[in-house]
Amino acid sequence: MKTLKNTLFILLATVVFSACSSDDDNPDPVNEEEVITTLTATLTPVGGGTTITLKSQDLDGDGPDAPVITVSSPIAVNTTYNGSLELLNETESPAESINEEIEEEDDEHQFFYQASNSIATFAYLDFDGDGNPVGLEFTVTTAATAGSGNITITLRHEPSKDASGVSDGDITNASGETDIQAVFPVTLQ
């Protein structure tokens, strides 16, 4: 009988103890930290002229809405632009810049630039401690003839920067994981 009493006591004590630990408050919302909602590439012509912005904005992150792609104006033919990227997480207020994070771990990140129909070529302006490209700063040189095509910007996390062609900006052997991929339809005129 004593054992029964003891068992019941342990049982009750556990129930009471654990029942007290629950609470009825509403859970706190989570603002996704890993999300990059906005990628803006600013292209400034070297000899002066109209600055062009390419922007991919996806305010619901991994939600169902597709990114909104905007290209401010057509790109001029036969022109070299200095380009820079800005990455933001706009789900936080104020918006958080992701650039710093990438600069701090620049050896683990690399941007890749590609253009279809040979409308432009790209070169890196910034490099990590090992002398490998990063790609937050770059140049774009446009083709001599008018036309149209896509500019694709890809950010890879932990790429194999030493693999063949990767430091020249060729993504083929880069592997790693894609953190950003945005495709901008542009016109050259």
Place this chain on the structure above:
Amino acid sequence: MKYYVMILCCFLFNITQSQNCNSSLYGEIHDFHDGTAISNATIFIENLNKYTTTDIDGKFSVANLCDGQITIVVSHLACETKRLEIQVKGETFKTINLEHHIEELHEVEVKGSANSKLTKTSQETLLKTETIERYSSLNLGDALKQVSGISSINTGSTIVKPVINGLHSSRIIVMTNGVRLQDQDWGIEHAPNIDLNTAGSITVLKGANALAYGGDAIGGVIVIEPSKIRLNDSLYGKTIISGHTNGRGYSFNTSLTKTYQKGWYLGAQASMKRFGDFEAPDYSLTNTGLNAKGFSINGGYKTFEQGFNVNYSYLDNEIAILRASHIGNIEDLVNAINSPQPLVINDFSYDIEAPKQEVTHQILKTSFYKRFKNFGRLEIQYDFQNNQRYEYDVRRDSDDNDKPAVDLTLKTHTLKTSLKLDAKSNFTYNLGVNAGYQNNFADPSTDVRRLIPDYDKYDLGAFIITNYRINNDVHLDFGIRYDFNQIDAKKYYLTSRWEERGYDVDFNDIVIEDLGTQLLTNPKFEYHNISASAGVSYKVNDKNSFILNYGLSNRAPNPSELFSDGLHHSAARIELGDLRIQKETSNRISGTYHYENKGLSLNFEAFYNHINNYIFIKPTGVEYTNRGAFPVWSYNQTNAALYGLDLTANYNFNTQWFYKNKSSYIKGNDLSQNEDLIDIPSIKTVNIIGYSNEKWLHFNTELQSELVLRQKDYPNNNFEVYIPTTEEMVELDISSTPPTYHLLHLQSNITLDLSKKTDVNIGLNITNIFNTNYRENLNRLRYFADDLGRNIMLQLKLNY
């Protein structure tokens, strides 16, 4: 109590008599359950070395005894032997109750193996301690694959979930030491948190006929029981140590139990396992190690009539997940699938880095039982479980890799009571009720949106099962069960997702807070489920026997099926639950034919399982994000049918050589869409040839051939996707199944008897002897890497 009074009376009446040796003991022996007299029971007086037996009325007498204490041992065929101390004083009378259902002693589930005589009416298989010990350093899922019809769904080689006749996860109940395991079993990469070393036996029940455990086990029930406690004064234990070449792993398990004849017992067990990166035949599987630690304490008091048990167990598993399986977007997935080997291969390491998971599971159980004469057995149990799950993703900022992406704490309290009425020899009734409360807490400090929301869940269930024994050859079983579940969640939805799902139309009333881009909602669902089972077993003669049974079961959707909402990195897909999902209903019929003759035994098990509103996940489109494109997989419901055949055959050529075959065939159809179901196990056949020789240090060896045929029946979920970097449309082949494979394994062991009570068993096992390259369809990492290469394991087992 009245015996004490009686003895006391005898004592008082005889107090004036001087010590003499003309006293006698007489008495009656009855069946504990129904009070009937037991004839032909043997009464052995230990200290006098004297025998007598009971007559047809269960009566006995022993004359010419000296006054004083004697010890008698009462035994009877098919009864539990009982040892008693009796104070003899003059004419001493004693009524003794014997337990004649010894095979049911302390039984909570059906015991017996495919090869032993039928005890009940379900399809069941028993794994004994010796078999379990071979898998001491592996997983529950690995050990269960020894049963025909059981396969596994894996994430690598360390996350192994059992699949019973094609069904897994929430469709299977895992019972450990009487506790229904509550460890977030909904996810494919959530393996059951069981330390195999705590198991003394494992019983697999196919189908939902074991209603005592729950009404929602559409697939089946796995019952894990600790080793039986011996009721004598003893201290015993065992230690198992093993080393593995693949993964450079080692494991250690030890247990010690102290028992007292009076019924008290106390035991403790501890185990650890450590593996580094495993190896496929051609490369290292980077980041696939394992670090597991566990211990348990078990104590209590046990006699035939009453007892209690307190048990606490702790298990911590830290499991690395193949680095190359962490994927950024659909393009990465295309690259990974097209690459002949994983995209990340590093040198061997014991390090466990992201992606990884760490799961801690604790169970505290207390139970109490009492048997009432001419009535039955009552049991009350309370258990508490705490499951803490962390999952770590590769983060953009590697400093954040130590911050989990998933942090869930699941607490479950269960109170249950059952009553087994076995006073009538032909009828037994088993009835019970259970009540449960569960709380899930998703810690927001992960800074990743919750995969599973905070919720409270309440369960209430009641069942009654009848077993009717028409005669020794025919048994009937009927059972019915009612379950009520309520889930009360608080979940944030992205406003865009809320609208895309159409919830703003159907569920507008559950929004409790609007934060602009996010909505806090309070989904509350209730389910009333009825389950039923019926079965018959018929032993035609000594060679042939049959079982037929039918089971109706209902399963309420799990939190993952209702609430999933987010990006799954290892699969590069967005997984979406649906608030509209209804419970699923299974009607399963099955039949078993068993043949036994001399050295040959055959067991055929066939089943047909029709599931209405079968819940499954399938691709429903593509969504675009700043990371690129992702396929969307949504939970859906359909009507499905699963059917198949499991075969087990045994043939003993002589006392030394034997042959075994275990084969299973299963098919799954989506009846509404008229296509195949996804993730159905392949046709598999295992042939074993074995040899054992007691004279050569109890030598046993067996050579196992495992043939798994390519799964030809699968739904085509491939889709075309645009790859920006190559500017082309490619077909993403996620459906095609890996080719047929054949593996050879060897197991052998010898036993050295060190002393009467101590022996050492030395085992040498080689798996995948020829280091064959293969990929298994039900391993989710098959897209990324080959399965394991050869492993040589040496195991030392010390029993003392």
